[in-house]
Amino acid sequence: EGKRGATKIVTYAPAIAPAALSPLVLQRELAEAIAEDQLFVEYQPKVLLATGRTVGVEALVRWQHPQRGRMSPDEFIPVAERSPLIDQLTAWVVDRALRDCAAWQQAGADWTLSVNVSARNLTAPDVVQRAVEATRRYGVDPERLILELTETMTPFDDEVLRRTVVDLQQAGIRVSLDDFGAGVTNLAQLRAIPVAEIKIDRQFVDRLDREPASEAVVASIIDLGHRLGCTVTAEGVESAEVAERLAAYGCDLGQGYYWQRPTAWRELLAQEVLTAAQ
Ligand code: C2E
Ligand code: CA
Numbered sequence: 001e002g003k004r005g006a007t008k009i010v011t012y013a014p015a016i017a018p019a020a021l022s023p024l025v026l027q028r029e030l031a032e033a034i035a036e037d038q039l040f041v042e043y044q045p046k047v048l049l050a051t052g053r054t055v056g057v058e059a060l061v062r063w064q065h066p067q068r069g070r071m072s073p074d075e076f077i078p079v080a081e082r083s084p085l086i087d088q089l090t091a092w093v094v095d096r097a098l099r100d101c102a103a104w105q106q107a108g109a110d111w112t113l114s115v116n117v118s119a120r121n122l123t124a125p126d127v128v129q130r131a132v133e134a135t136r137r138y139g140v141d142p143e144r145l146i147l148e149l150t151e152t153m154t155p156f157d158d159e160v161l162r163r164t165v166v167d168l169q170q171a172g173i174r175v176s177l178d179d180f181g182a183g184v185t186n187l188a189q190l191r192a193i194p195v196a197e198i199k200i201d202r203q204f205v206d207r208l209d210r211e212p213a214s215e216a217v218v219a220s221i222i223d224l225g226h227r228l229g230c231t232v233t234a235e236g237v238e239s240a241e242v243a244e245r246l247a248a249y250g251c252d253l254g255q256g257y258y259w260q261r262p263t264a265w266r267e268l269l270a271q272e273v274l275t276a277a278q
């Protein structure tokens with residue numbers, strides 16, 4: 001009786017407005033998107049603050065939806081993370097990004113490749129083996145690959161995660177802690193897992209030049225990261241003032257609209273060649 005009532009509600013529900021896209025619809029469409037090649041990847045440079053040189057790029061996934069147009073990852077990643085789809089999505093991004101990486105290597109760029117992963121990805125079976133196989137498929141040195149781990153609300157097994165990170169680093173693949181400072185479990189994660197890089201969340205970077213509290217947070221994270229032997233990267237750098245301050249604090253790398261918005265890798269390479277020629 002109750003069940004039948006629930007079915008009725010679903011059957012007669014009005015058409016769903018784009019703003020209120022149901023997770024189930026989104027998951028079904030995302031599965032199609034992966035299969036039908038509606039996804040693509042843009043890259044944003046990671047810049048050495050001391051010299052302004054691009055040393056790596058971060059892969060950011062985009063979805064060109066046939067009806068809804070271009071969708072931001074913030075609209076579909078959180079939904080994907082709540083289902084096994086996130087494993088398919090990450091595998092797709094890793095594959096495409098490594099293929100691109102092989103191509104820019106061929107063209108003479110020595111950039112590292114950062115790919116975003118969720119904790120759920122790193123607790124899936126055979127993840128290290130599959131990552132190493134993906135690098136081999138494209139002839140990319142595993143040392144070029146960095147996996148950026150973002151904290152999520154989805155529960156995962158801490159011990160499995162820790163083991164995976166240890167195994168990845170042993171295979172030469174580095175792990176980075178993304179959005180550092182934004183969440184509550186970051187410090188616990190730092191103690192438990194051997195990360196090679198910390199990325200300072202852009203909410204602190206953004207206000208660096210006008211808010212003393214943010215300045216204190218940024219300076220402390222840089223110090224903490226270096227004490228742990230990590231590379232420290234600031235994301236969301238939008239001005240020369242912020243870039244200069246970060247460099248003065250000893251931050252290693254910067255990323256942000258000040259240098260470059262995410263774009264096609266060929267575009268980045270063309271600009272790099274132009275800058276080098278100047
Ligand atoms: P994120 O990993 O923190 O990536 C940085 C986000 O900040 C990107 O947004 C980038 O376009 C944006 N950004 C870069 N520079 C600036 C700046 O100077 N100012 C401002 N205001 N923003 C800047 P995007 O591409 O929309 O991605 C949003 C989030 O979606 C990412 O945050 C990441 O958590 C997630 N994401 C993106 N691609 C993937 C992916 O392939 N897999 C997974 N699991 N997550 C992804
Ligand atoms: Ca990231």
Ligand code: CA
Pocket residue numbers: 178179199201202235
């Ligand atoms: Ca981030």
Ligand code: CA
Pocket residue numbers: 150179
């Ligand atoms: Ca983020």
